[in-house]
Amino acid sequence: MDYKIKSGDTLGALAKRFNTDVDSLVKANPNITNKDLIYADATLNIPGSKDDFQAQGVSKGPDLTGGAQQTQGAQAVGDAPPGQVGDWIKQAMDILKANGVPADKMNPQDIAKIIQHESSGNPNAINLWDSNAQKGTPSIGLMQTIQPTFDAYKLPGHDNIRNPVDNIIAAVRYSIDRYGSVSNVPGIKGLNGGGGYVGY
Secondary structure (H helix, E strand, C coil), rough: EECCCCCCCCCCEEECCCCCCHHHHHHHHHCCCCCCCCCCEEEEEEECCCCCCCCCCCCCCCCCHHHHHCCCCCCCCCCCCCCCHHHHHHHHHHHHCCCCCCHCCCCCCHHHHHHHEEEEEEECCCCCHHHHHHHHCEECCCCEECCHHHHHCCCCCCCCCCCHHHHHHHHHHHHHHHCCCCCCCCHHHHHCCCCCCCCC
């Protein structure tokens, strides 16, 4: 998940706010060379919380890296990662395929990367501090969609923005409509090209 640094923010306060620690923030943001010096309007990558992404009412989050199969660089289209998020991705992809979405436009590894960066695998995640939240439409759920986008891209019978499968369905349809495929989402192109993640 990305956070735009505001004037007065400190790494210590942000670490507490996002249930992580300063060392994890520094590790996730290699551009930070001095823990006591961060700049307003810079983007801060918020890593997973130190309680291993334990969500309210949701079992422990999965290993989104694919474990030993993780390789450097771009991932080929393959299977969803193991674990609960992987199961949600598989379910969503099966529904999307049944509704005519081509499999080659929704790489499950790239979907997992978006989920990792947007919510750390927590379907109850809600962003209450960015520009969308200030407009009254906070980003919600596994892939952090705002309600108007979710409503525009959900499928019939999949109407709950907080349901992880429904959230993936809407976010993937939005990503394909806007960028041509999940792999073309700017944050994924950045990661696969050796750069950093940016929100979509």
